[in-house]
Amino acid sequence: MPGVPPARYAYLGPEGTFTEAALRSLPAAAKAELQPFATVAVALDAVRLGDADGAVVPIESSVEGAVAVTLDELSTGDPLIITKEMLVEVQFSLLAKPGAQLPDIRKVATHPHAEAQCRRWLATHLPKAEVVLESSTAHAAAMVAVPDPLYDAAIAAPIAAQTYRLATLATGVADRTGAVTRFVLVSRPGPPPAPTGADKTSLVAFIHDNHPGALLELLEQFAARGVDLTRIESRPTGSALGQYCFSIDAQGHVADARVGEALMGLRRTCADVRFLGSYPRADGSATAVTPGTADSDFTDADAWLRRLRGS
Template sequence: MGGKQANGLAGGYLDWMEISYLGPEGTYSEEAALGRAEQLAPERPRLVPVATIPAAVGTVEEGDAEEAVVPIENSLEGVVTHTADLLIHQTRLRIRGEIVLPIHHCLVLQRGLALPDVRVVYSHPQALAQCRRYLARRLPLAEPVASLSTAGAVGDMHGSERPAAAISSLRAARLFGAEVADRDIEDVRSNRTRFVVLAATDAERTGCDKTSVCFDFGEDAAGILHGALGELASRDINMLKIESRPDRRSLGRYFFLIDVEGHREDPAVREALAGIRGRASIFKVLGSYPTGKV
Protein backbone atom coordinates (compact mmCIF):
# COMPACT_ATOMS: atom_id res chain seq x y z
CA MET A 1 0.00 0.00 0.00
CA GLY A 2 1.01 3.63 -0.37
CA GLY A 3 2.40 5.34 -3.42
CA LYS A 4 5.85 4.92 -4.87
CA GLN A 5 8.25 7.75 -5.51
CA ALA A 6 11.71 7.80 -7.05
CA ASN A 7 14.46 8.08 -4.46
CA GLY A 8 17.22 10.02 -6.22
CA LEU A 9 19.98 9.10 -3.78
CA ALA A 10 19.61 5.35 -3.92
CA GLY A 11 18.34 5.22 -7.50
CA GLY A 12 15.52 2.98 -6.23
CA TYR A 13 12.01 3.38 -4.87
CA LEU A 14 10.70 4.11 -1.43
CA ASP A 15 7.18 3.37 -0.27
CA TRP A 16 5.36 6.46 0.93
CA MET A 17 2.23 6.42 2.97
CA GLU A 18 -0.58 8.18 1.14
CA ILE A 19 -3.69 9.81 2.60
CA SER A 20 -6.55 10.80 0.32
CA TYR A 21 -8.97 13.57 1.20
CA LEU A 22 -11.93 15.43 -0.27
CA GLY A 23 -10.18 18.16 -2.26
CA PRO A 24 -9.31 20.58 -3.68
CA GLU A 25 -6.31 21.96 -1.80
CA GLY A 26 -7.16 24.79 0.56
CA THR A 27 -10.49 23.33 1.76
CA TYR A 28 -11.22 22.54 5.39
CA SER A 29 -10.92 18.86 4.40
CA GLU A 30 -7.29 19.46 3.48
CA GLU A 31 -6.75 21.08 6.89
CA ALA A 32 -8.16 17.94 8.49
CA ALA A 33 -5.80 15.78 6.40
CA LEU A 34 -2.90 17.97 7.55
CA GLY A 35 -4.12 17.43 11.11
CA ARG A 36 -4.03 13.67 10.51
CA ALA A 37 -0.48 13.95 9.13
CA GLU A 38 0.50 15.70 12.38
CA GLN A 39 -0.99 12.86 14.43
CA LEU A 40 1.22 10.45 12.45
CA ALA A 41 4.52 12.39 12.90
CA PRO A 42 7.38 11.67 12.42
CA GLU A 43 5.89 9.76 9.49
CA ARG A 44 5.37 12.19 6.59
CA PRO A 45 2.45 10.96 4.51
CA ARG A 46 1.70 12.32 1.08
CA LEU A 47 -1.75 14.00 0.85
CA VAL A 48 -3.77 13.29 -2.27
CA PRO A 49 -6.91 15.31 -3.06
CA VAL A 50 -9.82 13.47 -4.71
CA ALA A 51 -13.13 14.77 -6.03
CA THR A 52 -15.74 12.93 -3.95
CA ILE A 53 -16.20 11.07 -0.67
CA PRO A 54 -16.81 7.71 -2.43
CA ALA A 55 -13.62 8.30 -4.46
CA ALA A 56 -11.67 8.84 -1.23
CA VAL A 57 -13.01 5.56 0.16
CA GLY A 58 -12.17 3.87 -3.15
CA THR A 59 -8.49 4.85 -2.97
CA VAL A 60 -8.15 2.91 0.30
CA GLU A 61 -10.27 -0.05 -0.82
CA GLU A 62 -8.10 -0.44 -3.90
CA GLY A 63 -4.80 -0.04 -2.06
CA ASP A 64 -3.81 3.27 -3.64
CA ALA A 65 -3.88 5.05 -0.29
CA GLU A 66 -3.53 3.80 3.25
CA GLU A 67 -6.04 6.19 4.79
CA ALA A 68 -8.85 8.48 3.69
CA VAL A 69 -9.90 11.60 5.62
CA VAL A 70 -13.57 12.46 5.07
CA PRO A 71 -16.03 14.79 6.83
CA ILE A 72 -18.75 13.07 8.84
CA GLU A 73 -20.54 15.93 10.66
CA ASN A 74 -21.37 19.52 9.77
CA SER A 75 -19.07 20.12 6.85
CA LEU A 76 -19.26 22.89 4.29
CA GLU A 77 -17.88 20.72 1.54
CA GLY A 78 -19.89 17.74 0.42
CA VAL A 79 -23.06 16.04 1.52
CA VAL A 80 -21.88 14.58 4.77
CA THR A 81 -24.80 12.29 5.52
CA HIS A 82 -23.31 10.21 2.70
CA THR A 83 -20.27 9.34 4.81
CA ALA A 84 -22.39 7.68 7.49
CA ASP A 85 -24.48 5.85 4.90
CA LEU A 86 -21.33 4.68 3.16
CA LEU A 87 -19.93 3.34 6.43
CA ILE A 88 -23.17 1.55 7.28
CA HIS A 89 -23.89 0.02 3.89
CA GLN A 90 -21.11 0.13 1.37
CA THR A 91 -17.62 -0.36 2.72
CA ARG A 92 -15.64 -2.65 4.97
CA LEU A 93 -13.27 0.14 5.93
CA ARG A 94 -13.04 1.02 9.62
CA ILE A 95 -12.68 4.32 11.45
CA ARG A 96 -9.05 4.55 12.60
CA GLY A 97 -9.05 8.12 13.88
CA GLU A 98 -10.93 11.41 14.06
CA ILE A 99 -10.06 15.08 13.63
CA VAL A 100 -12.29 17.80 15.08
CA LEU A 101 -11.70 21.08 13.26
CA PRO A 102 -12.98 24.44 14.48
CA ILE A 103 -14.33 26.29 11.45
CA HIS A 104 -13.12 29.89 11.28
CA HIS A 105 -13.70 31.99 8.21
CA CYS A 106 -11.51 34.85 6.94
CA LEU A 107 -12.41 37.78 4.76
CA VAL A 108 -9.82 38.11 1.99
CA LEU A 109 -9.50 40.90 -0.58
CA GLN A 110 -8.00 41.48 -3.98
CA ARG A 111 -4.56 43.03 -3.52
CA GLY A 112 -4.67 46.75 -2.74
CA LEU A 113 -8.44 46.87 -2.42
CA ALA A 114 -10.10 48.71 0.51
CA LEU A 115 -13.14 47.25 2.27
CA PRO A 116 -15.56 50.06 1.29
CA ASP A 117 -14.78 49.48 -2.40
CA VAL A 118 -15.79 45.80 -2.42
CA ARG A 119 -18.79 45.14 -4.70
CA VAL A 120 -18.94 41.34 -4.75
CA VAL A 121 -18.07 38.64 -2.21
CA TYR A 122 -17.50 35.02 -3.22
CA SER A 123 -17.86 31.85 -1.16
CA HIS A 124 -19.61 28.52 -0.74
CA PRO A 125 -23.31 29.33 -0.07
CA GLN A 126 -23.13 27.83 3.43
CA ALA A 127 -20.08 29.96 4.31
CA LEU A 128 -21.91 33.04 3.00
CA ALA A 129 -24.87 32.05 5.21
CA GLN A 130 -22.61 31.54 8.23
CA CYS A 131 -21.22 35.09 7.86
CA ARG A 132 -24.47 36.82 6.96
CA ARG A 133 -24.55 39.21 9.93
CA TYR A 134 -20.90 40.16 9.41
CA LEU A 135 -21.50 40.87 5.72
CA ALA A 136 -24.60 42.97 6.44
CA ARG A 137 -22.58 45.08 8.88
CA ARG A 138 -19.25 45.41 7.06
CA LEU A 139 -20.05 44.87 3.39
CA PRO A 140 -23.68 45.97 2.99
CA LEU A 141 -23.13 46.96 -0.66
CA ALA A 142 -21.38 43.79 -1.79
CA GLU A 143 -23.34 41.19 -3.75
CA PRO A 144 -22.87 37.62 -2.46
CA VAL A 145 -21.90 35.21 -5.27
CA ALA A 146 -21.63 31.44 -4.90
CA SER A 147 -18.42 29.43 -5.34
CA LEU A 148 -18.03 25.65 -5.38
CA SER A 149 -15.89 25.65 -2.21
CA THR A 150 -14.31 28.11 0.21
CA ALA A 151 -10.99 27.39 -1.52
CA GLY A 152 -12.47 27.97 -4.98
CA ALA A 153 -13.81 31.32 -3.74
CA VAL A 154 -10.28 32.76 -3.56
CA GLY A 155 -9.69 31.87 -7.22
CA ASP A 156 -13.08 33.30 -8.20
CA MET A 157 -12.14 36.52 -6.39
CA HIS A 158 -8.78 36.77 -8.19
CA GLY A 159 -10.55 36.27 -11.53
CA SER A 160 -13.34 38.78 -10.83
CA GLU A 161 -13.62 41.92 -12.95
CA ARG A 162 -15.54 43.74 -10.22
CA PRO A 163 -13.79 44.76 -6.96
CA ALA A 164 -14.08 41.49 -5.03
CA ALA A 165 -13.66 39.83 -1.63
CA ALA A 166 -13.96 36.16 -0.66
CA ILE A 167 -14.72 34.15 2.44
CA SER A 168 -12.21 31.34 2.91
CA SER A 169 -10.09 29.56 5.48
CA LEU A 170 -6.84 31.16 6.64
CA ARG A 171 -4.97 28.32 4.93
CA ALA A 172 -6.63 28.93 1.56
CA ALA A 173 -5.85 32.65 1.85
CA ARG A 174 -2.16 31.88 2.38
CA LEU A 175 -2.06 29.07 -0.16
CA PHE A 176 -3.50 31.24 -2.91
CA GLY A 177 -1.74 34.48 -1.94
CA ALA A 178 -4.75 36.52 -0.88
CA GLU A 179 -4.72 39.50 1.49
CA VAL A 180 -6.45 38.72 4.80
CA ALA A 181 -8.64 41.68 5.80
CA ASP A 182 -10.36 40.12 8.80
CA ARG A 183 -10.43 36.86 10.76
CA ASP A 184 -13.08 34.82 12.61
CA ILE A 185 -15.89 36.54 10.77
CA GLU A 186 -18.46 33.74 11.29
CA ASP A 187 -21.63 34.83 13.12
CA VAL A 188 -21.61 31.83 15.44
CA ARG A 189 -18.27 30.88 16.93
CA SER A 190 -18.84 27.27 17.96
CA ASN A 191 -18.91 25.78 14.44
CA ARG A 192 -16.90 22.61 14.17
CA THR A 193 -16.57 19.91 11.57
CA ARG A 194 -15.69 16.37 12.54
CA PHE A 195 -13.66 14.25 10.13
CA VAL A 196 -12.96 10.53 10.34
CA VAL A 197 -9.89 8.63 9.17
CA LEU A 198 -10.90 5.49 7.26
CA ALA A 199 -8.54 2.55 6.79
CA ALA A 200 -8.50 -1.23 6.36
CA THR A 201 -8.30 -1.70 10.14
CA ASP A 202 -9.15 0.47 13.12
CA ALA A 203 -6.70 1.66 15.81
CA GLU A 204 -4.91 -0.02 18.71
CA ARG A 205 -5.98 0.68 22.28
CA THR A 206 -4.47 3.90 23.71
CA GLY A 207 -6.48 4.29 26.94
CA CYS A 208 -8.30 7.38 25.65
CA ASP A 209 -10.45 5.92 22.93
CA LYS A 210 -13.93 5.93 21.53
CA THR A 211 -15.86 3.34 19.57
CA SER A 212 -18.49 3.89 16.86
CA VAL A 213 -21.10 1.22 16.24
CA CYS A 214 -24.29 0.98 14.22
CA PHE A 215 -27.20 -1.39 14.47
CA ASP A 216 -30.63 -1.60 12.90
CA PHE A 217 -34.10 -1.61 14.35
CA GLY A 218 -37.62 -1.94 13.04
CA GLU A 219 -40.93 -1.20 14.72
CA ASP A 220 -39.96 -1.27 18.38
CA ALA A 221 -37.25 1.37 18.31
CA ALA A 222 -37.71 2.61 21.88
CA GLY A 223 -37.71 -0.94 23.23
CA ILE A 224 -34.61 -2.10 21.32
CA LEU A 225 -32.68 1.07 22.09
CA HIS A 226 -33.76 0.90 25.73
CA GLY A 227 -32.30 -2.60 25.96
CA ALA A 228 -29.13 -1.58 24.12
CA LEU A 229 -28.55 1.42 26.37
CA GLY A 230 -29.12 -0.78 29.41
CA GLU A 231 -26.04 -2.74 28.31
CA LEU A 232 -24.03 0.50 28.40
CA ALA A 233 -25.60 2.07 31.51
CA SER A 234 -25.23 -1.05 33.64
CA ARG A 235 -21.47 -0.99 32.92
CA ASP A 236 -21.05 2.78 33.39
CA ILE A 237 -20.01 3.25 29.78
CA ASN A 238 -20.50 6.83 28.66
CA MET A 239 -22.38 7.47 25.43
CA LEU A 240 -20.95 10.40 23.44
CA LYS A 241 -23.38 10.64 20.56
CA ILE A 242 -26.49 8.99 19.18
CA GLU A 243 -28.31 9.41 15.91
CA SER A 244 -31.02 7.49 14.10
CA ARG A 245 -30.91 7.26 10.32
CA PRO A 246 -33.41 5.84 7.86
CA ASP A 247 -32.25 2.69 6.07
CA ARG A 248 -31.94 3.82 2.45
CA ARG A 249 -32.69 0.34 1.17
CA SER A 250 -35.72 -0.54 3.20
CA LEU A 251 -38.57 1.84 4.03
CA GLY A 252 -39.62 1.87 7.69
CA ARG A 253 -36.31 0.42 8.93
CA TYR A 254 -33.77 2.52 10.76
CA PHE A 255 -30.20 2.47 11.96
CA PHE A 256 -28.75 3.83 15.16
CA LEU A 257 -25.27 5.32 15.07
CA ILE A 258 -23.75 5.44 18.56
CA ASP A 259 -20.35 6.62 19.82
CA VAL A 260 -19.26 5.37 23.25
CA GLU A 261 -16.23 6.02 25.41
CA GLY A 262 -13.63 3.26 25.39
CA HIS A 263 -12.03 0.75 23.02
CA ARG A 264 -13.86 -2.30 21.71
CA GLU A 265 -11.19 -4.42 23.40
CA ASP A 266 -11.84 -2.90 26.83
CA PRO A 267 -13.58 -5.70 28.76
CA ALA A 268 -16.66 -3.66 29.73
CA VAL A 269 -17.10 -2.29 26.21
CA ARG A 270 -16.65 -5.75 24.71
CA GLU A 271 -19.35 -7.20 26.96
CA ALA A 272 -21.75 -4.33 26.30
CA LEU A 273 -21.30 -4.57 22.51
CA ALA A 274 -21.88 -8.34 22.65
CA GLY A 275 -25.11 -7.62 24.52
CA ILE A 276 -26.25 -5.10 21.91
CA ARG A 277 -25.27 -7.43 19.08
CA GLY A 278 -27.61 -10.05 20.55
CA ARG A 279 -30.56 -7.64 20.36
CA ALA A 280 -30.14 -6.31 16.80
CA SER A 281 -30.41 -8.14 13.49
CA ILE A 282 -27.60 -6.11 11.90
CA PHE A 283 -24.71 -4.90 14.05
CA LYS A 284 -21.43 -3.38 12.88
CA VAL A 285 -18.45 -1.96 14.77
CA LEU A 286 -17.35 0.98 12.62
CA GLY A 287 -14.10 1.23 14.57
CA SER A 288 -12.26 2.10 17.79
CA TYR A 289 -9.88 5.05 17.68
CA PRO A 290 -8.19 7.67 19.86
CA THR A 291 -10.51 10.51 20.89
CA GLY A 292 -9.67 13.59 18.78
CA LYS A 293 -8.73 16.87 20.41
CA VAL A 294 -10.09 20.12 19.04
Protein backbone atom coordinates (compact mmCIF):
# COMPACT_ATOMS: atom_id res chain seq x y z
CA MET A 1 0.00 0.00 0.00
CA PRO A 2 1.25 3.54 -0.75
CA GLY A 3 2.77 5.17 2.30
CA VAL A 4 3.12 1.87 4.18
CA PRO A 5 6.77 0.90 4.71
CA PRO A 6 7.73 -2.66 3.82
CA ALA A 7 8.12 -5.22 6.59
CA ARG A 8 11.62 -5.69 7.92
CA TYR A 9 12.96 -9.17 8.63
CA ALA A 10 16.22 -10.03 10.35
CA TYR A 11 17.93 -13.37 9.82
CA LEU A 12 21.08 -15.21 10.81
CA GLY A 13 23.53 -14.21 8.10
CA PRO A 14 25.55 -13.62 6.14
CA GLU A 15 23.82 -13.68 2.77
CA GLY A 16 23.70 -17.05 1.07
CA THR A 17 22.84 -19.19 4.12
CA PHE A 18 20.11 -21.77 4.61
CA THR A 19 18.50 -19.26 7.00
CA GLU A 20 18.11 -16.81 4.12
CA ALA A 21 16.59 -19.60 2.02
CA ALA A 22 14.12 -20.32 4.85
CA LEU A 23 13.17 -16.64 5.08
CA ARG A 24 12.72 -16.33 1.31
CA SER A 25 10.28 -19.26 1.42
CA LEU A 26 7.81 -16.95 3.19
CA PRO A 27 5.49 -15.06 0.79
CA ALA A 28 5.80 -11.92 2.94
CA ALA A 29 9.56 -11.84 2.34
CA ALA A 30 9.12 -11.05 -1.38
CA LYS A 31 8.36 -7.38 -0.69
CA ALA A 32 10.18 -7.03 2.63
CA GLU A 33 13.55 -5.65 3.63
CA LEU A 34 15.82 -8.55 4.57
CA GLN A 35 18.77 -7.84 6.85
CA PRO A 36 21.41 -10.42 7.79
CA PHE A 37 22.93 -10.38 11.29
CA ALA A 38 26.10 -12.03 12.50
CA THR A 39 24.57 -13.98 15.40
CA VAL A 40 21.24 -15.37 16.57
CA ALA A 41 21.35 -13.08 19.61
CA VAL A 42 21.77 -9.91 17.55
CA ALA A 43 19.03 -10.96 15.10
CA LEU A 44 16.56 -11.54 17.95
CA ASP A 45 17.57 -8.31 19.67
CA ALA A 46 16.72 -6.45 16.47
CA VAL A 47 13.13 -7.62 16.97
CA ARG A 48 13.13 -6.77 20.66
CA LEU A 49 14.39 -3.24 19.93
CA GLY A 50 11.88 -2.68 17.14
CA ASP A 51 14.52 -2.55 14.41
CA ALA A 52 12.88 -5.56 12.71
CA ASP A 53 9.33 -6.88 12.58
CA GLY A 54 10.48 -10.47 12.80
CA ALA A 55 13.56 -12.68 12.70
CA VAL A 56 14.23 -16.08 11.18
CA VAL A 57 16.68 -18.28 13.07
CA PRO A 58 17.50 -22.01 13.10
CA ILE A 59 16.17 -23.99 16.05
CA GLU A 60 16.60 -27.71 15.28
CA SER A 61 18.52 -30.00 12.94
CA SER A 62 17.67 -33.59 12.11
CA VAL A 63 21.41 -34.36 12.24
CA GLU A 64 22.88 -32.10 14.92
CA GLY A 65 19.80 -31.76 17.14
CA ALA A 66 18.69 -28.54 18.83
CA VAL A 67 20.40 -25.23 18.16
CA ALA A 68 21.36 -24.41 21.74
CA VAL A 69 21.99 -20.70 21.23
CA THR A 70 18.47 -20.20 19.87
CA LEU A 71 16.88 -22.10 22.77
CA ASP A 72 18.87 -20.06 25.27
CA GLU A 73 18.13 -16.68 23.64
CA LEU A 74 14.39 -17.41 23.55
CA SER A 75 14.33 -18.49 27.21
CA THR A 76 15.90 -15.25 28.47
CA GLY A 77 15.60 -11.54 27.78
CA ASP A 78 12.44 -9.71 26.77
CA PRO A 79 9.79 -12.22 25.66
CA LEU A 80 9.40 -13.17 22.00
CA ILE A 81 7.00 -15.59 20.35
CA ILE A 82 7.24 -18.00 17.45
CA THR A 83 4.59 -17.38 14.79
CA LYS A 84 5.69 -19.77 12.06
CA GLU A 85 8.10 -22.63 11.39
CA MET A 86 9.79 -23.65 8.14
CA LEU A 87 11.54 -26.88 7.21
CA VAL A 88 14.48 -26.64 4.79
CA GLU A 89 16.15 -29.68 3.30
CA VAL A 90 19.89 -29.28 3.82
CA GLN A 91 21.58 -29.94 0.52
CA PHE A 92 25.16 -28.72 0.22
CA SER A 93 27.03 -27.84 -2.95
CA LEU A 94 30.75 -27.64 -3.66
CA LEU A 95 31.36 -24.11 -4.97
CA ALA A 96 34.46 -22.66 -6.63
CA LYS A 97 35.44 -19.86 -8.99
CA PRO A 98 34.24 -20.29 -12.58
CA GLY A 99 36.67 -22.44 -14.56
CA ALA A 100 37.85 -24.50 -11.61
CA GLN A 101 37.74 -28.30 -11.85
CA LEU A 102 37.46 -30.92 -9.13
CA PRO A 103 41.14 -32.02 -9.46
CA ASP A 104 42.17 -28.38 -8.78
CA ILE A 105 40.69 -28.37 -5.27
CA ARG A 106 43.31 -28.55 -2.53
CA LYS A 107 41.74 -26.49 0.26
CA VAL A 108 38.02 -26.45 1.15
CA ALA A 109 36.29 -24.10 3.58
CA THR A 110 32.97 -24.72 5.33
CA HIS A 111 31.12 -24.54 8.65
CA PRO A 112 31.75 -27.20 11.35
CA HIS A 113 28.17 -28.57 11.10
CA ALA A 114 28.49 -28.87 7.32
CA GLU A 115 31.87 -30.57 7.67
CA ALA A 116 30.33 -33.10 10.07
CA GLN A 117 27.68 -33.95 7.50
CA CYS A 118 30.14 -34.25 4.57
CA ARG A 119 33.21 -36.06 5.95
CA ARG A 120 32.72 -39.27 4.01
CA TRP A 121 31.90 -37.41 0.80
CA LEU A 122 35.10 -35.38 1.17
CA ALA A 123 37.16 -38.47 1.93
CA THR A 124 35.80 -40.15 -1.19
CA HIS A 125 35.87 -37.30 -3.70
CA LEU A 126 38.59 -35.01 -2.33
CA PRO A 127 40.82 -37.30 -0.22
CA LYS A 128 43.84 -34.99 -0.45
CA ALA A 129 42.02 -31.73 0.20
CA GLU A 130 42.54 -29.81 3.45
CA VAL A 131 39.31 -28.75 5.15
CA VAL A 132 39.30 -25.41 6.99
CA LEU A 133 36.41 -24.43 9.29
CA GLU A 134 34.79 -21.00 9.00
CA SER A 135 32.03 -19.19 10.92
CA SER A 136 29.37 -20.08 8.34
CA THR A 137 29.02 -21.82 4.99
CA ALA A 138 28.14 -18.48 3.39
CA HIS A 139 31.27 -16.83 4.78
CA ALA A 140 33.28 -19.73 3.40
CA ALA A 141 31.76 -19.09 -0.04
CA ALA A 142 32.49 -15.37 0.26
CA MET A 143 36.13 -16.14 1.05
CA VAL A 144 36.38 -18.21 -2.14
CA ALA A 145 34.91 -15.38 -4.22
CA VAL A 146 37.54 -12.76 -3.25
CA PRO A 147 40.61 -12.07 -5.42
CA ASP A 148 43.52 -14.36 -4.55
CA PRO A 149 41.41 -16.52 -2.22
CA LEU A 150 42.85 -18.60 0.58
CA TYR A 151 40.55 -21.48 -0.38
CA ASP A 152 39.91 -23.28 -3.64
CA ALA A 153 36.32 -24.20 -2.86
CA ALA A 154 33.57 -24.01 -0.27
CA ILE A 155 30.86 -26.39 0.86
CA ALA A 156 27.80 -24.18 1.18
CA ALA A 157 24.09 -23.82 0.50
CA PRO A 158 23.17 -23.82 -3.20
CA ILE A 159 21.84 -20.25 -2.82
CA ALA A 160 25.41 -19.08 -2.14
CA ALA A 161 26.44 -19.83 -5.74
CA GLN A 162 24.22 -17.05 -7.04
CA THR A 163 24.96 -14.70 -4.16
CA TYR A 164 28.74 -14.88 -4.62
CA ARG A 165 28.84 -15.70 -8.36
CA LEU A 166 30.54 -19.04 -7.95
CA ALA A 167 30.41 -22.15 -10.08
CA THR A 168 28.87 -25.36 -8.77
CA LEU A 169 31.31 -28.27 -9.01
CA ALA A 170 29.07 -30.79 -7.23
CA THR A 171 25.57 -30.94 -5.79
CA GLY A 172 24.07 -33.18 -3.12
CA VAL A 173 27.27 -33.05 -1.10
CA ALA A 174 26.40 -35.00 2.05
CA ASP A 175 26.98 -38.32 3.78
CA ARG A 176 23.26 -38.94 4.19
CA THR A 177 20.23 -37.69 2.29
CA GLY A 178 17.10 -36.20 3.78
CA ALA A 179 18.76 -33.95 6.39
CA VAL A 180 16.38 -31.17 7.42
CA THR A 181 16.79 -28.03 9.48
CA ARG A 182 13.85 -26.39 11.21
CA PHE A 183 13.70 -22.60 11.26
CA VAL A 184 11.29 -20.33 13.14
CA LEU A 185 9.93 -16.87 12.52
CA VAL A 186 10.02 -14.93 15.78
CA SER A 187 8.23 -11.67 16.56
CA ARG A 188 7.27 -9.50 19.50
CA PRO A 189 4.47 -10.83 21.75
CA GLY A 190 0.95 -10.73 20.38
CA PRO A 191 -2.06 -12.99 19.83
CA PRO A 192 -1.00 -16.35 18.34
CA PRO A 193 -2.22 -17.41 14.89
CA ALA A 194 -5.64 -19.09 14.93
CA PRO A 195 -5.63 -22.85 15.52
CA THR A 196 -5.56 -25.02 12.40
CA GLY A 197 -5.82 -28.51 13.87
CA ALA A 198 -2.17 -29.08 12.90
CA ASP A 199 -0.36 -26.89 15.40
CA LYS A 200 2.60 -26.83 17.72
CA THR A 201 3.10 -25.00 21.02
CA SER A 202 6.54 -24.06 22.35
CA LEU A 203 7.40 -23.09 25.90
CA VAL A 204 10.13 -23.07 28.54
CA ALA A 205 9.42 -24.50 32.01
CA PHE A 206 11.54 -23.53 35.03
CA ILE A 207 11.26 -25.97 37.94
CA HIS A 208 11.38 -24.74 41.56
CA ASP A 209 14.26 -27.01 42.51
CA ASN A 210 15.97 -30.24 41.58
CA HIS A 211 14.38 -33.13 43.48
CA PRO A 212 13.46 -36.76 42.77
CA GLY A 213 10.53 -36.82 40.35
CA ALA A 214 10.78 -33.16 39.31
CA LEU A 215 10.83 -34.00 35.60
CA LEU A 216 8.07 -36.59 36.08
CA GLU A 217 5.86 -33.97 37.71
CA LEU A 218 6.34 -31.74 34.70
CA LEU A 219 5.65 -34.50 32.18
CA GLU A 220 2.51 -35.60 34.02
CA GLN A 221 0.90 -32.24 33.25
CA PHE A 222 0.99 -33.19 29.58
CA ALA A 223 0.42 -36.95 29.85
CA ALA A 224 -2.70 -36.66 31.99
CA ARG A 225 -4.29 -34.41 29.35
CA GLY A 226 -3.23 -36.38 26.28
CA VAL A 227 -0.73 -33.79 25.00
CA ASP A 228 2.12 -35.31 23.01
CA LEU A 229 5.59 -33.77 23.20
CA THR A 230 7.67 -33.61 20.01
CA ARG A 231 10.79 -32.23 21.70
CA ILE A 232 12.11 -31.65 25.22
CA GLU A 233 15.59 -30.32 26.04
CA SER A 234 17.19 -29.46 29.35
CA ARG A 235 19.18 -26.22 29.26
CA PRO A 236 21.22 -24.54 32.03
CA THR A 237 19.58 -21.40 33.38
CA GLY A 238 22.95 -19.75 33.97
CA SER A 239 22.04 -18.87 37.55
CA ALA A 240 24.00 -21.68 39.22
CA LEU A 241 25.63 -25.00 38.47
CA GLY A 242 22.98 -27.73 38.24
CA GLN A 243 20.07 -25.32 37.66
CA TYR A 244 18.20 -26.27 34.48
CA CYS A 245 15.05 -25.32 32.60
CA PHE A 246 13.19 -27.40 30.02
CA SER A 247 12.57 -26.23 26.47
CA ILE A 248 9.47 -28.01 25.12
CA ASP A 249 7.52 -28.42 21.89
CA ALA A 250 4.04 -29.90 22.28
CA GLN A 251 1.41 -30.90 19.74
CA GLY A 252 -1.65 -28.68 19.77
CA HIS A 253 -2.59 -25.03 20.23
CA VAL A 254 -2.94 -22.94 23.37
CA ALA A 255 -6.60 -22.50 22.36
CA ASP A 256 -7.11 -26.27 22.69
CA ALA A 257 -8.57 -27.13 26.10
CA ARG A 258 -6.07 -29.95 26.73
CA VAL A 259 -3.08 -27.71 25.97
CA GLY A 260 -4.47 -24.83 28.00
CA GLU A 261 -5.10 -27.14 30.96
CA ALA A 262 -1.55 -28.47 30.71
CA LEU A 263 -0.14 -24.94 30.71
CA MET A 264 -2.22 -24.08 33.77
CA GLY A 265 -0.86 -27.18 35.49
CA LEU A 266 2.69 -26.07 34.72
CA ARG A 267 1.90 -22.58 35.98
CA ARG A 268 0.78 -24.06 39.29
CA THR A 269 3.73 -26.43 39.75
CA CYS A 270 6.69 -24.63 38.16
CA ALA A 271 8.65 -21.59 39.29
CA ASP A 272 7.97 -19.96 35.93
CA VAL A 273 6.65 -20.80 32.47
CA ARG A 274 7.61 -18.82 29.37
CA PHE A 275 5.11 -19.20 26.52
CA LEU A 276 6.90 -19.11 23.17
CA GLY A 277 3.85 -19.33 20.94
CA SER A 278 1.37 -21.60 19.17
CA TYR A 279 1.74 -21.82 15.40
CA PRO A 280 0.98 -24.09 12.43
CA ARG A 281 3.19 -27.14 11.95
CA ALA A 282 5.32 -26.88 8.82
CA ASP A 283 4.59 -30.49 7.87
CA GLY A 284 0.82 -29.98 8.18
CA SER A 285 0.38 -33.13 10.29
CA ALA A 286 -2.93 -32.99 12.12
CA THR A 287 -2.77 -33.42 15.88
CA ALA A 288 -4.08 -36.79 17.04
CA VAL A 289 -6.64 -36.33 19.81
CA THR A 290 -6.92 -39.29 22.18
CA PRO A 291 -10.33 -40.27 23.60
CA GLY A 292 -11.36 -38.12 26.53
CA THR A 293 -9.12 -35.14 25.63
CA ALA A 294 -11.15 -33.29 23.00
CA ASP A 295 -12.44 -29.79 23.81
CA SER A 296 -15.96 -31.21 24.14
CA ASP A 297 -14.73 -33.66 26.78
CA PHE A 298 -13.29 -30.86 28.89
CA THR A 299 -16.47 -28.81 28.45
CA ASP A 300 -18.60 -31.76 29.54
CA ALA A 301 -16.39 -32.41 32.58
CA ASP A 302 -16.57 -28.74 33.57
CA ALA A 303 -20.36 -28.75 33.28
CA TRP A 304 -20.56 -31.93 35.37
CA LEU A 305 -18.45 -30.35 38.12
CA ARG A 306 -20.59 -27.22 38.09
CA ARG A 307 -23.67 -29.35 38.62
CA LEU A 308 -22.02 -31.10 41.56
CA ARG A 309 -21.22 -27.74 43.11
CA GLY A 310 -24.74 -26.53 42.51
CA SER A 311 -23.62 -23.66 40.35
